[in-house]
Amino acid sequence: MNTPHFPETSADINDVLFEQIAVKLEEQGYVVLPSALPADISEQLLQVLAHQDETDFHEANIGRGANQTLNPFVRRDRILWIEAQMTSAKVWLDWTEQLRCYLNRRLFMGLFSFESHFACYQPGDFYKKHLDAFKGQSNRVLSLVTYLNRGWEPDQGGELVIYSEHNSEEPLTKVLPAFGTLVIFLSEEFPHEVLAASRERFSVAGWFRINTTHMDNLDPPS
Ligand code: OGA
């Protein structure tokens, strides 16, 4: 028998994924989804990387504004901000924009803008336990991380370890940086760290921000 075939549009696929994300965020404030980022987006992100020069990556600052410092005891990765004009960045930026709008409709999060960077960890590099935002001090509200590493084996390390706000000793979960895994969490509520790996580790970390502009203090600045 010939069963009719209704091809799913990518909008349908995203809606299922976005709803899964919304439910978990509502329930527990974070979500870990293996093989979740649509593969074409991961591929395009790898394309963006392929167009960059290694020397474009630089040491990341810690802190905000005038308080930014370099601290190799806290983090060792090198980063590169993703810009709209980068070749092949569009599908990633379109997808994160769709997610932003979905979460605003579904959870009334008031997400205003998005920023993201590639991070490259050399073998042995780490990022010590930190929060992406401090209550009342930052416009970052929702963190998103995905990974571009094919064939990552458990014994290669490099886990993202997520802790609960209330017990920052006991890990809630450990996430291998496997290709397409998606991690999303409330920026102010989950301390997390990146463990050293035995191979090069590529992630993309992004933040949805609210607009905390008041008076003449533009925040976000652009
Ligand atoms: C970060 C971060 C996590 C990761 O860049 O703030 O926590 O797994 N990254 O790369």
Ligand code: MN
């Ligand atoms: Mn972080």
